[in-house]
Amino acid sequence: MSFTLTACESTINLPEIHLDKVDCKNTMTLDEKIGQMLCLDFRFWNDKYLHQTEELRITTTDEESAGDPVTEINDDIREIIAKYHIGSVILFSQNFVNK
Numbered sequence: 001m002s003f004t005l006t007a008c009e010s011t012i013n014l015p016e017i018h019l020d021k022v023d024c025k026n027t028m029t030l031d032e033k034i035g036q037m038l039c040l041d042f043r044f045w046n047d048k049y050l051h052q053t054e055e056l057r058i059t060t061t062d063e064e065s066a067g068d069p070v071t072e073i074n075d076d077i078r079e080i081i082a083k084y085h086i087g088s089v090i091l092f093s094q095n096f097v098n099k
Contacts, residue, residue, distance in 0.1 A: 035085030042070040042077050043094040069094040 028036070046067020070077065080086065 032085040036087035038084070038086050039088045039090055040080075040086055041090045041092060042073075043092050044068060045070045045074065045077070047076075071095060071097050 044067045073081075081089065
């Protein structure tokens with residue numbers, strides 16, 4: 001199986017992945033399986049106005065403090081993706097430097 005990432009007029013061919021060599025479904029925890037079904041977006045990030053959700057410790061922002069566009073993954077985003085086993089991240093025009 002191979003994937004192609006297409007954004008605007010650019011196309012990036014990703015390497016072929018052999019899913020039959022790894023049997024993840026039997027070794028994954030319930031939290032990992034749920035995380036793999038989630039798709040998040042990180043359009044904007046603002047360290048100045050971050051609020052912590054106490055129960056889940058997920059970082060969020062309110063609408064008035066959207067912040068700067070996310071064009072590179074920062075340490076906080078990397079931690080969220082790893083901690084919650086996020087399956088995918090959707091990219092929007094705000095995530096690209098050259099539009």
